[in-house]
Structure formats: structure tokens, C-alpha cells
Amino acid sequence: MNLTSINNEKVKMWEKLKQKKYRDEYQLFLIEDDHLINEALKYNTLKEIITIDQNKKYDIPTYYVNDKIMKKISDQKSSANTIGVSNMLKTRDVLGNIIILDNIQDPGNLGTIIRSAVAFNFDSIILSDNTVDLYNPKVIRASEGMIFNINIIRCNIKEFIKKLSKDYLIIGTNVKNGIDIRQIEFKKCAIVIGNEGMGLSDDVKKLCDKFAYIKMNDKCESLNAGVSASILMYEVNHE
Amino acid sequence: MNLTSINNEKVKMWEKLKQKKYRDEYQLFLIEDDHLINEALKYNTLKEIITIDQNKKYDIPTYYVNDKIMKKISDQKSSANTIGVSNMLKTRDVLGNIIILDNIQDPGNLGTIIRSAVAFNFDSIILSDNTVDLYNPKVIRASEGMIFNINIIRCNIKEFIKKLSKDYLIIGTNVKNGIDIRQIEFKKCAIVIGNEGMGLSDDVKKLCDKFAYIKMNDKCESLNAGVSASILMYEVNHE
Incomplete structure (x- = not known):
């Protein structure tokens, strides 16, 4: 279907999806760029597609729009030429190793952590209620489409950690007084990563069984949160 | 000294330093926020300080300005309250392990790599001519002040690699066909990281002695460039 008016109700709704409030209300989010849309198509999460390219054909409802409309919907400066409207991702119970994020705020860090979690065979990512929105376009972009390849749950992480079964070792991170991650033995683990700053x-700290640290020069106070999380998951994957 | 007019020549010059062209021309760059300025003060790189806080005293020329001027100079949305004007960083010959960046474009990635390089005891970072500007405010922020703790050289990396002494092993990265980084033995190494996309x-590939890869699930095509660089340096530091 062709849409030409920026006042069309559909267009207005899509534009609203740039805001978290409306993503939550409609239970939909936007995915920009072909390679991410191709991932979403594989996982059947798309409800409809918006494109400026009349030559593109899809098996789901497709709306052909002009540049002006696309510019209104796209999150990028040089706007996308195709955008997918996706249903929220399904979640399931956790099985293997998990990483828990306690108030991660930077969308780039969250995206990077999702990408690394898939790379290092983690089963699930748990987001605290106050962590940045998974469906923020910057998170999706930084994840390079990996959001479809892993189970991601948003919840009260304190309650979640308390309910984790006894075969999980809960590993916090501590730059100064931890155990070298290579010295920790575990069957299944839940790594907990804290806020960037x-x-x-404190409440979450109390729930950890052990604290890990990454051996580093003390000129450097800490690593980037995405990097710390990635190195810890890398090490767990190497066990 | 108090400055109140946004048309003052000093103010105009500081504002220009937001652009690479003028940073190169004046051989100066801006550092925002107290913790980064404190780092710069330790290393004596500051020429002058601009602040809105009349209570702050420094041993170097200090300009007290109003919010309007600060807003013009600061790179941040909620502008800084103090900005340092710094001389360019000095460089020296390379000694220990080095990391070479071939066309890294994301300022956050460059800052993250600088931070990790200090953490993992690397001696120097070599930036290709087309890598993002070291003095970009986003790079400095992401480095968390670590730019002062490491030798950073911008040059033609092809010429540079050719001239590296024989005791360096040049390690490229290859997601598919490399050797597990843990299997590589070296005395001193130069890790080469490529562009994000x-x-x-190709020219740089030809100059590498070996290619390393990081063991990962093949659902994930690659890691974030800052994460790959960090994990490789982490491993080298563990040798």
C-alpha cells in the first residue's frame, strides 16, 4: 500500500514508536536497515514493513512511503530506506549462563553486551527495571541484530536473583577486591554488571556469592561496562 | 580574569576548538569535566582553564566566564562547568606491546580502546591517518582521562608496521580463519584492529605475520571493535 500523507494515522503511530512510552503501549518497536530487518524476518517478529523502495517485496504487509514520511519515522540523521515494525520479543525461562545488568544506562553498552553474550554462548540477559530500554533504536543498532538470538528478560533483578536455583553461582564485579575471574570455578553462573558510574x-551486592575482577594496571580505575561484561563472558565461555 | 562577552576573541577561539581543523591549526584541544581536568593537571598539559565557578583557583591562567559563554564552548548538552585548554600530547618511540588501529571511526570505540590499553599494560596506540581524531571530545570522554597514561601516535600505519623492529609479531584479526589468541606465543606484539564495518x-592485511580470532558462537558475526581490541589486549597482558 502507498502512503503519501504525513498526517496519516499509521504514520503518526509509527512516529510515536520512537518513544518508549508508546512502544510499551502498542507493544511494538522499530527496526531500521536491511541487515537488521533480515534478522527479524528470520525470527518472524515483524508485523509490517515501511519502505521508500517500490522494488522491495515482502510476505508481510508493506507500506510504500516517500522520503518525508521516512524522515519522520527514522531515528537516523540520514534516514533509513526501510523500517520494520516488530512485535516485542518473546521470553522464556533461563537455562544456561546468564548476565544480569543492574542499571546500565548507555544504549551502546547494552547493545555491545547483547552482541558479546551471543558470541560467548550465554543463555539469557536479565535487565533491571531501571536499565535502558531494550527497544531503544541505539541499543538495537549496537546489538547488530543479536537481540533475536538470545533470551532477554526485564524484571526486578533482586527478586530474580533470590529465585535463581541453587546451581547458579552469582558473581558480582569488584575492581579492587575480587578474585581473578580465571580462578573462579562454577557450573552455571550469573554475572552481575553494575551501572557505568x-x-x-548495595542491595544487589548483598545477593552476590563471589566478586570477580579483571587483572589490570591500577593507573586505570575501571574498564568500560560493555568491555568488562564482554571479558567476563569470554572467560566463562572458555571454561 | 573575567570574560563576559561571547564576542571576545578568546571565546571565539575556544569555540573553534570544537572542530578538528582548528585543533590542528592551534595545536590545542578542550577537556571537559573536573576528573579529566585533574588528570591533565597531573600531566602538565594545560595551557589555561575556563570556568563558571568563581571559587575555583588554579596555578595556570584561569578565565571566569558566564553560562552563555560556557554553553558556546562545551560539547555537552548540559554544559560543563569547567573546561581545560590543553596542548597536544607528546609522543615518543614505542617500547612494549602496541595496538594499531586501522580506520576506527567511532569515537566511543577509540576511547574504550585507549582505556583498555592502559588497563592491560600496553605501551602505545598507533592511529592510522584516517582513524577518528584523538582530540574529539567524545573520544576523550570515553577514554576516562586515560589519554594521558599512554603513548599515542598518528601516522601512516603501513609505513609504521614495515619499520617495526624484528622482535614484534604483527597480529591481525580474522573472525573466521585465525588462530585462537590463547595459542599464539610472542615476545612483543602489535595487534592490528580494523574498521568497524x-x-x-587489504594493504594492512598483507603486513600481518599472523591472524588471531576470538572463539565465539557463529550466530554472531563479529564483536564490537572496542570489545575485540580489549579482549585481545587482555589476553596479551595475561601471557
Whole structure:
């Protein structure tokens, strides 16, 4: 179907999806760029597609729009030429190793962590209620489409950690007084990563069984949160 | 000294330093926020300080300005309250392990790599001519002040690699056909990291002795460039 008016109700709704509030309300989010849309198509999460390219054909409802409309919907400066409207991702119970994020705020860090979690065979990612929105376009872009390849749950992480079965070792991170990650033995683990500036919240710290650190020069106070999380998951994957 | 007019020549010059062209011309760059300025003060790189806080005293020329001027100079949305004007960083010959960046474009990735390089005891970072500007405010912020703790050289990396002494092993990265980084033995090494989208340029590939890869699930095509670089340096530091 062709849409030409920026006042069309559909267009208005799509534009609203740039805001978290409306993503939650409609239970939909936007995916920009072909390679991410191709991932979404594989996983059947798309409801409809919006494109400026009349030559593109898809098996799901497709709306052909002009540049002006695309510019309104796209999150990028040089706007996308195709955008997918996706249903929220399904979740399931956790099985293997998990990484828990306590108030991660930077969308780039969250995207990077999702990408690394898939790379290092983690089963699930748990987001605290106050962590940046998974469906933020910058998160999706930084994840390079890996959001479809892993189970991602948003919840109250304190309650979640308390309910984790006994075969999980809960590993917090501590730059100064931890155990070298290579010295920790575990069957299944849940690594907990804290906020970029403030680290783990005190309540969450109390729930950890052990604290790991990454051996580093003390000129450097800490690593980027995405990097720390990735190195810890890399090490767990090497066990 | 108090400055109140946004048309003051000093103010105009500081504002220009937001652009690479003028940073190169004046051989100066801006550093925002107290913790980064404190780092710069330790290393004596500051020429002058601009602040809106009349209570702050420094041993170097200090300009007290109003919010309007600060807003013009600061790179951040909620502008800084103090900005340092710094001389360019000095460089020296390379000694220990080095990391070479071939066309890294994302300022966050460059900052993250600088931070990790200090953490993992690397001696130097070599930036290809087309890598993002070291003095870009986003790079400095992401480096968390670590730019002062490591030798950073911008040059033609092809010429540079050719001239590296024989005791360096040049390690490229290859997601598919490399050797597990843990299997590589070396005395001193130079790790080469490619562009975010395109990887290493062909000319640079030819100059590598070996290619390393990081063991990962093949659902994931590649890691974030800052993460790959960090994991490789982490491993080298563990040798």
C-alpha cells in the first residue's frame, strides 16, 4: 500500500514508536536497515514493513512511503530506506549462563553486551527495571541484530536473583577486591554488571556469592561496562 | 580574569576548538569535566582553564566566564562547568606491546580502546591517518582521562608496521580463519584492529605475520571493535 500523507494515522503511530512510552503501549518497536530487518524476518517478529523502495517485496504487509514520511519515522540523521515494525520479543525461562545488568544506562553498552553474550554462548540477559530500554533504536543498532538470538528478560533483578536455583553461582564485579575471574570455578553462573558510574547497587551486592575482577594496571580505575561484561563472558565461555 | 562577552576573541577561539581543523591549526584541544581536568593537571598539559565557578583557583591562567559563554564552548548538552585548554600530547618511540588501529571511526570505540590499553599494560596506540581524531571530545570522554597514561601516535600505519623492529609479531584479526589468541606465543606484539564495518584494509592485511580470532558462537558475526581490541589486549597482558 502507498502512503503519501504525513498526517496519516499509521504514520503518526509509527512516529510515536520512537518513544518508549508508546512502544510499551502498542507493544511494538522499530527496526531500521536491511541487515537488521533480515534478522527479524528470520525470527518472524515483524508485523509490517515501511519502505521508500517500490522494488522491495515482502510476505508481510508493506507500506510504500516517500522520503518525508521516512524522515519522520527514522531515528537516523540520514534516514533509513526501510523500517520494520516488530512485535516485542518473546521470553522464556533461563537455562544456561546468564548476565544480569543492574542499571546500565548507555544504549551502546547494552547493545555491545547483547552482541558479546551471543558470541560467548550465554543463555539469557536479565535487565533491571531501571536499565535502558531494550527497544531503544541505539541499543538495537549496537546489538547488530543479536537481540533475536538470545533470551532477554526485564524484571526486578533482586527478586530474580533470590529465585535463581541453587546451581547458579552469582558473581558480582569488584575492581579492587575480587578474585581473578580465571580462578573462579562454577557450573552455571550469573554475572552481575553494575551501572557505568556507580557500579552495583548495595542491595544487589548483598545477593552476590563471589566478586570477580579483571587483572589490570591500577593507573586505570575501571574498564568500560560493555568491555568488562564482554571479558567476563569470554572467560566463562572458555571454561 | 573575567570574560563576559561571547564576542571576545578568546571565546571565539575556544569555540573553534570544537572542530578538528582548528585543533590542528592551534595545536590545542578542550577537556571537559573536573576528573579529566585533574588528570591533565597531573600531566602538565594545560595551557589555561575556563570556568563558571568563581571559587575555583588554579596555578595556570584561569578565565571566569558566564553560562552563555560556557554553553558556546562545551560539547555537552548540559554544559560543563569547567573546561581545560590543553596542548597536544607528546609522543615518543614505542617500547612494549602496541595496538594499531586501522580506520576506527567511532569515537566511543577509540576511547574504550585507549582505556583498555592502559588497563592491560600496553605501551602505545598507533592511529592510522584516517582513524577518528584523538582530540574529539567524545573520544576523550570515553577514554576516562586515560589519554594521558599512554603513548599515542598518528601516522601512516603501513609505513609504521614495515619499520617495526624484528622482535614484534604483527597480529591481525580474522573472525573466521585465525588462530585462537590463547595459542599464539610472542615476545612483543602489535595487534592490528580494523574498521568497524569493513575490517582490516587489504594493504594492512598483507603486513600481518599472523591472524588471531576470538572463539565465539557463529550466530554472531563479529564483536564490537572496542570489545575485540580489549579482549585481545587482555589476553596479551595475561601471557
